[in-house]
Every structure is written in C-alpha cells, then in structure tokens.
C-alpha cells in the first residue's frame with residue numbers, strides 16, 4: 429500500500445539505480461577538478477539570510493522570490509543556501525584564506541534550494557558542483573575554470589553542448605552601460621512586459637532573459653555591453669578569448685548573456701545543451717571581482733562556475749549497468765552461516781565485494797539470488813567443511829581450499 433507521505437513538491441529521492449550514474453559524475457568531477465589542483469570544500473546548507481541578500485543581490489529573483497528562509501529558535505534569520513559562491517567566499521574570509529598563496533582554488537558539490545516552480549530540470553532541492561578560483565584577476569583563471577567545466581562535460585560524454593561567452597565589464601563600465609540600457613528600455617516602455625517594465629530601474633539586464641515577444645523586439649535593438657567594452661575590460665575579454673582559442677575550447681560570443689546573480693563582473697559564461705528543452709543551461713558562471721569586498725573583505729578578484737548535476741544527468745540520459753559483485757557466499761546449511769559471515773568480512777577487508785544470504789533462503793534460491801545480483805563467482809560452503817568455487821558466467825565449478833578462500837578469490841580465476 430502506498431504511504432500517505434510523499435517527498436515534498438520539487439524534491440526527489442535518489443534511488444539506488446539512478447544513484448550509479450550520479451556517482452560516476454561526482455567521481456569524474458572530483459578527478460577533473462583535483463587534477464587541476466582544486467581542493468574540496470564543504471559549507472553548511474544554511475547560512476545567515478543576510479549573506480545571500482548581500483552576496484547574491486537583493487534585486488535578483490533568487491533573493492526576491494526563491495529563498496527558503498526561516499527563523500531559528502534564537503530568532504536568527506537563516507536561509508537554505510540557494511547557491512554556493514557566497515558561502516565559499518564567506519568561508520574564505522572566515523578562515524583567513526587571503527593569507528594563503530593566491531589564488532585559492534576550491535571545488536564543492538552538494539544540495540541547493542530554491543523555491544521555484546518545479547518542472548523537468550528545475551527542482552526546489554537540486555545539486556550543484558562548482559569551482560571557485562579566488563585571489564587573481566588574471567584571464568588565465570577565467571580560461572582555466574571554463575576549461576574545467578568543458579573538460580568535465582567532455583569526459584562524461586555530454587552531447588550537444590555549446591559554450592556561450594560574454595563580458596559585463598568592470599563595475600564602472602557596467603554602471604555606465606546600465607544607464608544606456610535603462611534609457612533604451614524607458615524609451616520603449618509601452619512594448620515591454622509588465623514584469624520587465626516594473627524592474628527597469630532595479631534590474632534592467634534581466635530584460636535580455638525575457639520570453640515576452642514585445643520585450644524581445646525591444647531587446648533586439650538594445651545596446652550591448654560587449655560592444656561598449658573599453659580599455660582593460662576589453663583587453664581582459666580579448667585575452668580570455670585568445671586563451672580559449674589556443675586550447676581549442678569552442679565558444680560563441682553572446683552579447684545578450686546575463687546571469688541571475690548580481691555579483692558578476694567582466695567574464696560571464698554559460699554551457700547550454702540542446703537535449704534539455706526549456707531548462708537548457710547545464711552550468712555557468714563568471715568573474716565576481718567585487719563580491720568578497722561586498723562581504724566585508726579586502727577587494728579580491730575571483731572567478732568560478734556552478735553546474736547542475738541533475739541537468740548533466742538528464743543530458744546524459746544513460747543507464748549505467750549494475751556493478752555486480754565479485755562474490756556471493758552460499759551455504760549448504762544454516763550451520764555454515766557463521767563461517768560465511770566471517771568469510772564475507774575477510775573478503776571485504778581484502779577489497780573484494782561480497783554478499784551472503786540474509787533472508788534464510790534455500791540453497792537453490794541462494795544461487796538464484798547470486799545470479800540476480802550479478803555475482804561473478806559463488807563460494808559454496810558445504811556442510812562437511814569443504815568448499816566449492818563456481819564461476820557464474822561459465823557455470824564451471826571446482827573444489828576450493830577451505831583454509832585459503834580469500835587467496836582463492838584474489839588469486840587465479842575459478
């Protein structure tokens with residue numbers, strides 16, 4: 429009978445089958461990021477609400493509408509983390525990482541929470557993996573983090589991926605540009621959607637993201653920041669592009685690219701996948717040179733990205749075959765159970781995956797079960813103390829030395 433309880437709206441259980449491709453992805457990420465010297469970091473799943481208001485930005489959709497905020501028993505306002513960068517920067521400052529050799533290169537992986545309308549690829553609890561490279565404004569760092577995500581997606585074999593690249597310029601350049609953009613939007617107010625019109629002065633960049641037809645028409649003739657980049661901003665962007673060209677990472681320049689977080693400066697990028705439908709972004713990020721100062725630290729340039737684990741899995745849409753077991757220990761009778769338990773422990777300590785019957789099955793059903801779980805070999809403990817080793821693929825069976833069963837398993841084939 430179905431339980432009256434269900435996982436909350438927008439959340440899901442990760443069951444053993446789907447957990448396998450997920451584990452492969454997580455391992456690949458740790459491997460790819462680790463090879464480039466990025467160290468793991470984990471931060472709490474909730475933080476002071478103020479951290480996200482300051483870090484992500486009060487005008488963003490995330491802070492305005494999507495945070496799971498609650499008061500704890502001490503009356504503090506806490507929020508389930510909607511993204512990872514603000515928390516990593518908080519940890520960087522809290523633990524004095526500015527005193528370490530710079531840049532500090534970190535990667536993370538875990539659950540994040542946004543109160544969004546659930547649909548395929550969009551959940552209220554989802555998982556991200558991300559990297560942050562903190563303490564350098566070099567375009568080499570921008571190119572490196574972009575390459576890390578490109579490498580990971582290539583290593584996993586995610587099909588149909590495209591990299592879009594843009595630049596927002598420095599804060600000053602962006603401020604001047606935003607005035608131009610607002611003027612353009614005000615000049616066409618009548619053609620804009622209500623939502624965009626109401627936020628012209630709060631967050632005009634979001635107008636580029638709108639699905640509304642009138643708004644899209646207005647945006648087609650809007651000034652873009654990429655065409656207005658000057659001086660060091662233009663040089664920085666040119667260098668990032670040259671580095672990507674040199675390493676063969678393909679991209680398209682998207683002058684309308686915007687991201688849903690306020691903290692970005694200069695480089696921004698987005699990896700999209702044509703297999704994903706409406707929620708086509710697999711991951712994205714950029715440079716956030718002002719964030720650490722915003723959180724109370726010294727000015728500290730940084731760059732990073734976050735990618736959605738569920739989106740990558742959806743794009744891969746793969747079944748990873750069951751892993752199977754090295755061994756199953758079958759007992760001819762109940763009096764062999766103790767021996768079987770001790771032997772299972774010994775095999776596992778020796779690094780061999782081994783299971784035994786925990787459900788009181790008959791000998792015949794133990795063999796059936798061994799087959800079902802994909803055991804490659806079955807060790808049969810006979811009532812007289814002898815043992816047999818059966819190869820489940822060939823069906824061949826031979827006597828095994830009962831005093832050396834671990835060696836029998838680690839040594840030659842059955």
Ligand code: AMP
Pocket residue numbers: 511542544549550551552553554555556687688709710711712713734735736737738739
């Ligand atoms: P963001 O932190 O908004 O830049 O998002 C980075 C990545 O996280 C996106 O490209 C998505 O792959 C993923 N993501 C963001 N929000 C959600 C969500 N509600 N459900 C699933 N994945 C998400």
